[in-house]
Amino acid sequence: MTLPIRRATAADATALSAIAIATYTETFGDSYPPQDLQAFLDDHYSVAPQRRELDDPRSAIWLLEDAGHVVGYLAAGPNGLPHADAREGDIELKRLYVLAPYQGGGHGARLMDAFLAWLDQPRRRTLWVGVWSENVGAQRFYARYGCQQAGHYDFVVGDSRDLEFILRRP
Numbered sequence: 576m577t578l579p580i581r582r583a584t585a586a587d588a589t590a591l592s593a594i595a596i597a598t599y600t601e602t603f604g605d606s607y608p609p610q611d612l613q614a615f616l617d618d619h620y621s622v623a624p625q626r627r628e629l630d631d632p633r634s635a636i637w638l639l640e641d642a643g644h645v646v647g648y649l650a651a652g653p654n655g656l657p658h659a660d661a662r663e664g665d666i667e668l669k670r671l672y673v674l675a676p677y678q679g680g681g682h683g684a685r686l687m688d689a690f691l692a693w694l695d696q697p698r699r700r701t702l703w704v705g706v707w708s709e710n711v712g713a714q715r716f717y718a719r720y721g722c723q724q725a726g727h728y729d730f731v732v733g734d735s736r737d738l739e740f741i742l743r744r745p
C-alpha cells in the first residue's frame with residue numbers, strides 16, 4: 576500500500592504535535608514515570624514547539640498520511656547533537672516515526688528517500704542521527720543509508736538518562 580507523503584507546512588502544527596505525541600508515547604511511553612513523560616511531551620511536542628520548528632526555514636518535515644490522517648513523520652533540521660566534528664550547515668534527522676500498525680511496510684524507507692533527496696540538494700550535506708542504544712531495529716534501518724556510529728551522549732528525560740548513539744553519514 577503506497578500512502579502519500581508530503582512536506583509539512585505551517586498549517587500542520589496541530590497535526591504534527593498529535594502524531595509526535597502519539598508515536599513517542601507508543602514507542603517510549605513505558606520507559607519513564609508519567610510525570611516526566613508528560614513534561615517532556617509538553618516541552619518538545621506540544622503545538623507551540625512544533626510550530627516553531629515548522630517556521631524555521633532550516634527545518635524540513637514530511638508527513639505520511641492515510642485517508643487524510645497523519646500516521647507517520649520525519650523531522651530534520653540544523654544539527655544539535657553534541658559531537659566535535661559537527662559543523663555549521665550539518666543536518667540532523669531529529670525524528671522518524673511511523674505508528675505501529677504501519678511499521679514494516681516500507682513507509683519509513685519512503686520517508687527516508689524523500690528526506691535524502693532534499694538533504695543532498697543542491698549539495699550532499701553531512702547527516703547526524705541520534706538513536707537509543709537499545710533500539711537495534713532503528714540502528715539497522717539507518718545503517719542501510721550509510722549511517723555509522725560516531726559517538727554517544729546521555730539523553731535526558733526527567734530523572735532518566737539513556738545512552739544514545741550518535742550516527743553520522745559522512
Ligand SMILES: CC(C)(COP(=O)(O)OP(=O)(O)OC[C@H]1O[C@@H](n2cnc3c(N)ncnc32)[C@H](O)[C@@H]1OP(=O)(O)O)[C@@H](O)C(=O)NCCC(=O)NCCS
Pocket residue numbers: 602671672673674677678679680681682683684685705706707710711712713714715716
Ligand atoms: C524506524 C521506523 C520509522 C521504520 O519505519 P518502517 O516503515 O517500519 O520501516 P520499513 O518498513 O521501511 O523498514 C523496516 C525496517 O525498519 C527497522 N525497524 C526499526 N524499528 C522497527 C520496528 N519497531 N518495527 C519494524 N521495523 C523496525 C528494521 O530495520 C526493519 O528492517 P528489517 O526488515 O531488517 O527488520 C519505524 O519502525 C518506527 O517508527 N519505529 C518505532 C519508532 C522508532 O524507533 N523510531 C526511530 C527513533 S530514532
